[in-house]
Amino acid sequence: MQHDDNKPDFCDSLTWNEQGLIPAIAQDYRSGRVLMVAWMNREALRLSVAEGRAVYWSRSRTKLWRKGEESGNVQKLHEIRVDCDQDVLLLQVEQIGGAACHTGRESCFFSRLDGDRWVAVDNVLQDPDTLYGRSP
């Protein structure tokens, strides 16, 4: 999507970090389950709005990441909110495929503090090798 950066838009009031990024929390719009946190740059946010699906900025791959482009587990966008400091986004999404996490779990937040250690407490719903088309 082309965008004239001289034209004011809803990105201007947001607080972007020194890398030009803002964190986005994805929450299941029905269950309220917090699924994951990822990053967006201006282009990712504009594309998310324009395409009605979550598009992030992958810091490790340094490129746009249309969530589900590989796995099919697209996040359909229902709503975007911003917090009072304008530095965190909250997305209400419909998680296609049921698994947001690369481990094949519903949520990336599958480890719970139990006493003094973190314990994985959620089931794997989808085999990550199948999810990403890898050979066993």
Next chain:
Amino acid sequence: MQHDDNKPDFCDSLTWNEQGLIPAIAQDYRSGRVLMVAWMNREALRLSVAEGRAVYWSRSRTKLWRKGEESGNVQKLHEIRVDCDQDVLLLQVEQIGGAACHTGRESCFFSRLDGDRWVAVDNVLQDPDTLYGRSP
């Protein structure tokens, strides 16, 4: 609380940023509403666990911030989770007083993207001046 930093603990497996901080999402443990995002250092996280309430690190005041210390709107801690990258925490909390936001709203995420602008869509539940004991 004293802590021997040479003793391994649940903080060691977390990914702390270059300032020694990790972001923490506070979610209402009953409704699932995402209330706010703040930061913790190791001491804040240990104190949160030890005291059963959310303790953050205030980046603006550069000191520990026991949520509710001024307003009374304490966040009782029900659960802590971490994501698959170990770089974001998710707290399930009971928000005493009903308002997590300094504006007196339930959630800091009270602004929704409506077309090309952000619109405050949630009601103020508590007068912030009363909340923080300020004169009108």
